[in-house]
Amino acid sequence: MESHASEIRQAALSLLRGGTGNAEVSRRLGVPVGTIGYWKHLDRAERGECPGSHRPDCPRCDGSPLDARAYAYLLGLYLGDGHISHYSGHRVPNLMITCDDHWPGLMDEAHRAVQCVFPFNRVCRVRKTGCHNVKVYSKHLACMFPQHGPGRKHERRIVLEGWQEEIVETHPWEFLRGLIHSDGCRITNWTTRMVGGQPKRYEYPRYLFTNKSDDIRKLCTDTLTRVGVRWTVLARGSDPFNVSIARRASVALMDAHVGPKH
Ligand SMILES: [Zn+2]
Known part of the structure; x- marks a missing residue:
């Protein structure tokens, strides 16, 4: 029986x-x-599928696996153009990465990175003027981005936790790609010089990273130094908000690992 x-x-x-x-x-x-x-x-x-029960979906709360490479990139994007907010009436906070419509390839990369870090959550795109917000709702956003807090990022201290530092040390280029893809760019300055009586055009590509937060710029420059990229600070007016990478060998390194926006 x-x-x-x-x-x-x-x-x-x-x-x-x-x-x-x-x-x-x-x-x-x-x-x-x-x-x-x-x-x-x-x-x-x-089978760990019961809604409301202990579902393994947060690397910080229950040690579920984390795609560290995608996270390093997403952390760079978050520190640049990311925002965590909590609408009244919605019990779960959301993360938004603002992506310019000029760079559809970057929007796809951002979407993929968010989905890899939050594999159980639905990622969507919300259309705004000239851009889309790549958006995900999760109860664990503050676990994954403990830098979240009241006010704007440049008005508060931004310090990485030990586990985040480890990820950035393991995947420094992914972190730099995220930073440059959100708050940076590759530009080409040019000038002409007379060579043998003929005007000759010389081009000077450079990468710029612009962020108002001293802490975020320092995270960027410390990581650049670690991977062997030389950088300088350009003061625009009296505010030294721009990190510049202009030496030929350093630009070549950046081209190999980061590249222009697409
Ligand atoms: Zn969590």
């Missing part, structure tokens, strides 16, 4: 896992629908 009951339960579970509804399983097997619901609940809980 015990084994017969167990067989019925197994039959019910295989129907449920195949997508058959509770009422249909109940009818086919002659088992009360409440029992079917209970079996389904136990089965999903055992």
